Amino acid sequence: MRIHCNHLTYRYPATSLYVFKDLDFNISEPGFHALFGPSGVGKTTLARLLAGKENDHSGALRTEAVSRILYSYNTERLPGWASVGMHLAGVTREGQKNRLEELETVFGLTEHLDSRFGQLSMGQQNRVNLARYLVQDFDLLIMDESLANVDEATREKIILCIKRIFPGKLFLYISHNVAEVARFCREILVLRGVRRSPQAISIHGQDQTSDDRSDAAELERTMLEIVHAS
Amino acid sequence: MRIHCNHLTYRYPATSLYVFKDLDFNISEPGFHALFGPSGVGKTTLARLLAGKENDHSGALRTEAVSRILYSYNTERLPGWASVGMHLAGVTREGQKNRLEELETVFGLTEHLDSRFGQLSMGQQNRVNLARYLVQDFDLLIMDESLANVDEATREKIILCIKRIFPGKLFLYISHNVAEVARFCREILVLRGVRRSPQAISIHGQDQTSDDRSDAAELERTMLEIVHAS
Amino acid sequence: KQQKTREPQIPELAYRLKWVFNTSAAGELYAMEHGIFKAAGLSVEVKPGGPEKDAIKELELGHAQFGVASADMVIRALSQGAPVVVAAQLFQINPLQWIYRSDRTVIETPADLAGKVLGVTFGGNDETIMRALLAKYGIAGSEVELHSVRYDYTPFYQGKVDLWPVYRNAQGIIIEEKLRQAGEKAVFFDPHGAGVRFVANSVVTTRDMIEQQPEVVDRFISALLTGWEAAMDPANSDETIRIIHAYDPDTPVDQIRRQWAVTRKFVKPSSGFKIGTIDVSAWEETERIMVEQGLVQKPVNVRTAL
Amino acid sequence: MLHKRLYQFLIVYLIGLSVLLGFKYGLSLSDYVIPGVPMIWKAAEGASGRYVADTLNTLGVAVVGHMISIFLATVVGILGRRRSWAGSMIRAAAYNIQAYPIVAVAPIIFILLGDGPVSRLLIAAMICYFPLLLSFMGIFSEPVKDIEHFFNATGRMNWRLQVKIRAFENMRKLTTVIVGSATMAMVGTIVAEFIAAANGIGYSIRIALYQSDLAKILVALFYIGIFTSLYLFCLEWAGFRIEKRFETPKEGRG
Amino acid sequence: MLHKRLYQFLIVYLIGLSVLLGFKYGLSLSDYVIPGVPMIWKAAEGASGRYVADTLNTLGVAVVGHMISIFLATVVGILGRRRSWAGSMIRAAAYNIQAYPIVAVAPIIFILLGDGPVSRLLIAAMICYFPLLLSFMGIFSEPVKDIEHFFNATGRMNWRLQVKIRAFENMRKLTTVIVGSATMAMVGTIVAEFIAAANGIGYSIRIALYQSDLAKILVALFYIGIFTSLYLFCLEWAGFRIEKRFETPKEGRG
Ligand SMILES: Nc1ncnc2c1ncn2[C@@H]1O[C@H](COP(=O)(O)OP(=O)(O)OP(=O)(O)O)[C@@H](O)[C@H]1O
Ligand SMILES: Nc1ncnc2c1ncn2[C@@H]1O[C@H](COP(=O)(O)OP(=O)(O)OP(=O)(O)O)[C@@H](O)[C@H]1O
Ligand SMILES: [Mg+2]
Ligand SMILES: [Mg+2]
Numbered sequence A, B: 001m002r003i004h005c006n007h008l009t010y011r012y013p014a015t016s017l018y019v020f021k022d023l024d025f026n027i028s029e030p031g032f033h034a035l036f037g038p039s040g041v042g043k044t045t046l047a048r049l050l051a052g053k054e055n056d057h058s059g060a061l062r063t064e065a066v067s068r069i070l071y072s073y074n075t076e077r078l079p080g081w082a083s084v085g086m087h088l089a090g091v092t093r094e095g096q097k098n099r100l101e102e103l104e105t106v107f108g109l110t111e112h113l114d115s116r117f118g119q120l121s122m123g124q125q126n127r128v129n130l131a132r133y134l135v136q137d138f139d140l141l142i143m144d145e146s147l148a149n150v151d152e153a154t155r156e157k158i159i160l161c162i163k164r165i166f167p168g169k170l171f172l173y174i175s176h177n178v179a180e181v182a183r184f185c186r187e188i189l190v191l192r193g194v195r196r197s198p199q200a201i202s203i204h205g206q207d208q209t210s211d212d213r214s215d216a217a218e219l220e221r222t223m224l225e226i227v228h229a230s
Numbered sequence C: 001k002q003q004k005t006r007e008p009q010i011p012e013l014a015y016r017l018k019w020v021f022n023t024s025a026a027g028e029l030y031a032m033e034h035g036i037f038k039a040a041g042l043s044v045e046v047k048p049g050g051p052e053k054d055a056i057k058e059l060e061l062g063h064a065q066f067g068v069a070s071a072d073m074v075i076r077a078l079s080q081g082a083p084v085v086v087a088a089q090l091f092q093i094n095p096l097q098w099i100y101r102s103d104r105t106v107i108e109t110p111a112d113l114a115g116k117v118l119g120v121t122f123g124g125n126d127e128t129i130m131r132a133l134l135a136k137y138g139i140a141g142s143e144v145e146l147h148s149v150r151y152d153y154t155p156f157y158q159g160k161v162d163l164w165p166v167y168r169n170a171q172g173i174i175i176e177e178k179l180r181q182a183g184e185k186a187v188f189f190d191p192h193g194a195g196v197r198f199v200a201n202s203v204v205t206t207r208d209m210i211e212q213q214p215e216v217v218d219r220f221i222s223a224l225l226t227g228w229e230a231a232m233d234p235a236n237s238d239e240t241i242r243i244i245h246a247y248d249p250d251t252p253v254d255q256i257r258r259q260w261a262v263t264r265k266f267v268k269p270s271s272g273f274k275i276g277t278i279d280v281s282a283w284e285e286t287e288r289i290m291v292e293q294g295l296v297q298k299p300v301n302v303r304t305a306l
Numbered sequence D, E: 001m002l003h004k005r006l007y008q009f010l011i012v013y014l015i016g017l018s019v020l021l022g023f024k025y026g027l028s029l030s031d032y033v034i035p036g037v038p039m040i041w042k043a044a045e046g047a048s049g050r051y052v053a054d055t056l057n058t059l060g061v062a063v064v065g066h067m068i069s070i071f072l073a074t075v076v077g078i079l080g081r082r083r084s085w086a087g088s089m090i091r092a093a094a095y096n097i098q099a100y101p102i103v104a105v106a107p108i109i110f111i112l113l114g115d116g117p118v119s120r121l122l123i124a125a126m127i128c129y130f131p132l133l134l135s136f137m138g139i140f141s142e143p144v145k146d147i148e149h150f151f152n153a154t155g156r157m158n159w160r161l162q163v164k165i166r167a168f169e170n171m172r173k174l175t176t177v178i179v180g181s182a183t184m185a186m187v188g189t190i191v192a193e194f195i196a197a198a199n200g201i202g203y204s205i206r207i208a209l210y211q212s213d214l215a216k217i218l219v220a221l222f223y224i225g226i227f228t229s230l231y232l233f234c235l236e237w238a239g240f241r242i243e244k245r246f247e248t249p250k251e252g253r254g
Helices: A043-050 A084-091 A097-106 A122-134 A152-165 A178-184 A216-229 B043-050 B084-091 B097-106 B122-134 B152-165 B178-184 B216-229 C002-006 C023-033 C055-061 C071-079 C125-136 C171-181 C207-212 C214-232 C234-247 C253-267 C280-292 D002-026 D037-079 D085-099 D102-113 D117-140 D145-153 D159-169 D171-195 D201-210 D214-247 E002-026 E037-079 E085-099 E102-113 E117-140 E145-153 E159-169 E171-195 E201-210 E214-247
Strands: A002-010 A020-027 A031-036 A058-064 A069-073 A140-144 A170-174 A187-191 A200-204 B002-010 B020-027 B031-036 B058-064 B069-073 B140-144 B170-174 B187-191 B200-204 C012-016 C043-047 C066-070 C084-089 C096-101 C117-120 C145-148 C164-167 C186-189 C201-206
Touching: A002 A043, A020 A043, A020 A187, A020 A200, A031 A043, A031 A152, A031 A178, A043 A058, A043 A069, A043 A140, A043 A170, A069 A122, A069 D145, A084 A097, A084 A122, A097 A122, A097 A152, A122 A140, A122 A152, A122 D145, A152 A178, A178 A216, A187 A216, A200 A216, B002 B043, B020 B043, B020 B187, B020 B200, B031 B043, B031 B152, B031 B178, B043 B058, B043 B069, B043 B140, B043 B170, B069 B122, B069 E145, B084 B097, B084 B122, B097 B122, B097 B152, B122 B140, B122 B152, B122 E145, B152 B178, B178 B216, B187 B216, B200 B216, C012 C055, C023 C043, C023 C214, C023 C234, C023 C253, C055 C066, C055 C071, C055 C084, C055 C201, C066 C071, C071 C084, C071 C125, C071 C201, C071 C280, C084 C207, C084 C214, C096 C125, C096 C171, C117 C125, C117 C164, C125 C280, C164 C171, C171 C186, C171 C253, C201 C207, C201 C214, C207 C214, C214 C234, C214 C253, C234 C253, D002 D214, D002 E085, D037 D085, D037 D117, D037 D159, D037 D171, D037 D201, D037 D214, D085 D117, D085 E002, D085 E171, D085 E214, D102 D117, D102 D171, D102 E002, D102 E171, D102 E201, D102 E214, D117 D159, D117 D171, D117 E117, D117 E171, D145 D159, D159 D171, D171 D201, D171 D214, D171 E085, D171 E102, D171 E117, D201 D214, D201 E102, D214 E085, D214 E102, E002 E214, E037 E085, E037 E117, E037 E171, E037 E201, E037 E214, E085 E117, E102 E117, E102 E171, E117 E159, E117 E171, E145 E159, E159 E171, E171 E201, E171 E214, E201 E214
Parallel strands: A031 A170, A031 A187, A069 A140, A140 A170, B031 B170, B031 B187, B069 B140, B140 B170, C012 C043, C012 C066, C117 C145
Antiparallel strands: A002 A020, A002 A058, A187 A200, B002 B020, B002 B058, B187 B200, C066 C201, C084 C201, C096 C164, C096 C186
């Protein structure tokens, strides 16, 4: 499993500014990786390019041994005609019912399964949306600020749960929380903007699999590394 | 300037679960305050009650010496028929043009003023939206995750800028970032859910006005206090 | 336009026809094309009519000074207090007849109508005429089937209806021709011949016109009738037909020629006949029929309006 | 709400009537041009019974025609929603058919379908369906990205789901159009009766027109207005119930 | 795109014609029920010149009527968008007026306005404006909360801004409806000519009808289709330009 980017150049149609110019990077193992960088640097754009939702780029952006890519983002909505519980049940793949229940519990959704999507708080909406992606068939799941409106404690639980359940899949987690990506992510691809060289730096995260906070110094170092890079 | 809440009880129409039951709290000075708590606890609901966008509550929720309340949130949009620069200029109050320019600079928007709102990244949209509220006439501005999709560095700059420019106004900042509210906010009202007593706890934040990180231990203590409360 | 202001003494008159320009307006068109109105010192605008046009209403509203209306409209208007006056009667024989295929339907005497499917426009004067016919020949309503007629002929073409009402001098010619081209033979059933005299198109104006500008009315009517006499003169037939075709390009010339011949029979039944003569007894019969059928509440004494 | 609708109709009707009567008495026109109050009253007395029956007859056909139109517009709207050649072909067909005035097409319909109730219904539906179609087309062809993305991405999207999503998100617009188009259904039926049928209020209007009996037409318009208002009210009430149902779902999952 | 529209029209027209002719030859109906190809051809040769002129005449009126309808629908849609009593009164008036079939109202219009071009235009506009109104009403009455909140909260909202926001957010639906209603404008004008005017293609159709000349009607429908397609194309193109303009604004602020 690999994501491979070589001389990627892109700008939005009918605009003059490039989002990427000769961007190179490599993600070569499964795991919970992060896509990081200041607002407006192009994280969403890169994610959408990967998911095939934007086109007309030049250069190579390829995946290997990754056949199903899913892209989720935080402002997605569920249809309003049924409760979220029914929707979740409806879109769950055969044989994943148990997994769905597990996710509902960890994500703190059990009490809200009877509500319509529009009646949920923003963070609840985030979690419901992410949960349904996790019961799909995927190799790479891009989470574009999918947990942006969830509190830190819940987010931590969710990330650890995902890492535990899907050790062999590729995740690309977009978040603005330095501490979080430093602690839980394996590789952190820091986008730095089209004017800097290199445009992207890869940093090794702590890739923690439990919530023990033993190695505070290590974490601090990674965080600094990320902050300096971006 | 004061926000005063006494025995506030509320549930959404036609639902059976209470969001608040006999909630009491007090915010008695101007400043940059936070509203904090886990996802789904009722932050948005409280904010909307304050702004008069939800009604039918029982108990008292009153403000004193606060005549103009504005409520901003992160999924607001600007109309698409003109560039964001023109919109911002159009809604700026007389005599606030300089302030608008200052905000545009600090918020990192200058390069994007010619774009339509729909062409901005999410964090850019957040910032544009918040900027227009700051050039209005207000006593209390509620920022409901208004910076949720902005990176930490920019967010820090923005918060410090707001605190510097508007020392005499009341802010209620809703965010899921513990470190941030602990560092920059004056009072942190932690909502704990309807089943716990007391339902809300007020915690003194560090209320920093610059980005020096000298007092790391103090900060750590405040953070722990918040985490334990919530 | 400039002439208007310089010679304001020329009366400007609007004349509303009952139907669109066709052979039934031969006299009007002739008079217009040959400057007969102008020669009489009148400026006349001849306006085509149509199903939604009601000349009598326009007279009262001042949109027109003269118009063409059928006798039943006149009588109905009189019964409702409209100040309408008949100035001339153009058709001596009502051109409304029923077409039928002689190879399928045999009508030798009016009594043969019994058992047939008869097309009538409910509410129209053909219904009135047909009911008068049926009453006259003692045919009960249960002995015939009345079929509602609308503007397309499909039920007749498809043989669902035996007799279909047409204006003998207009659609009659056209439909007859169509059937002939398809190898079928069409003939007409004529109520007038069967003794029901129901007056058709007449020239109407208002009481005010007659009282206040009697001289204009005289000039107009005599110019109009001059036009009609000329149009019906066989010597002018080619010219008349040319004029009609100019206004009614959708009808081929040879059909107009036949329409013209039929029209002549209705308008000028004999060579010495003076076109425009009001057949008072026919009007009274018309009124009687309408009163009998309850179409007007009480007699209007139509004679006073002629 | 029903009261309100009826009041409103009465106000509109009376305003219209006053304008007409104002004309009449202002220009002192005869009863033949514009009937006076006594004549209208007499016409009302004489014709009310029949006209109420006729209007109900028409309303019945209109309701069926309305349903057919909604169905037709939904089908065409769904087929025509795509930006593909086929979609635009269907749109073209729908538009082209509509571009032919019913008065010109009616004879062809009679030839093909005879002049039974089917033709009457078809004409009514044709007149009413197009306004529906236009809105449906607009609604069905516009993606609701934030909802549809998931279903597209996971290969779950099918046309039924897509239509359901778009319809649901635009429920209020849809109900506005459906309720409003009820009046078109009524009009369509009346026009169909006017040109073709041998019963219904449209047929009565035609007869009144032939007899230039404006008084009767005014009476007919009165009943048309009353019953249309009633039908609109029913539809609005149903729409209101549906909206309600989805706004405040019941607690407790079975 | 123009080619496409015309091709599509031709296909639709030819399909319709084939069905008719299929009927004719299938049931061996005679020429007076359904005209054969030679007859249609002859009618086309004979009448084309006049019919093209007539159709252009009609199109001219239709375009003006369409503009008036758009204007009318916008005004009524704006006034009727509120959920207040006044709003619902205006809606009621708009609906009630529409509920009266044009065939019944036309005589009254002619009495009041005479039979000049004004009546023709008014009838055309009345037929075309209602479908527009329905959509406009739906669109204008539904808040776009995420955009409107700021303006409401800061006291900046006025009706013009509100309408602008809602119209802009529903641009695509609006263009669909406006483009589509062009065919209604055409139909409305034809119907008005049919019942009242002395020129235009509607008048020619009436004459052909009373002469029972289906061949000519088919020719008229052909030209109506052609020119309606042209008009639709122009509108679609304009709508496309407008959409484009807002999708990809120019860089660089003056
Ligand atoms: N549709 C568009 N058309 C033109 N420019 C766009 C469009 N979408 C995004 N951009 C621009 O491209 C750049 C990258 O945007 P992108 O959304 O990828 O940023 P991001 O890293 O996801 O930011 P954020 O963290 O704020 O979501 C931004 O400067 C933005 O203004
Ligand atoms: N319109 C609604 N109808 C019914 N219940 C609602 C509605 N909106 C919110 N709720 C419920 O009220 C509770 C509080 O919601 P609220 O949006 O205030 O939470 P929040 O603290 O803002 O959460 P978040 O941080 O996720 O935005 C939640 O449990 C939510 O499900
Ligand atoms: Mg983004
Ligand atoms: Mg919230």
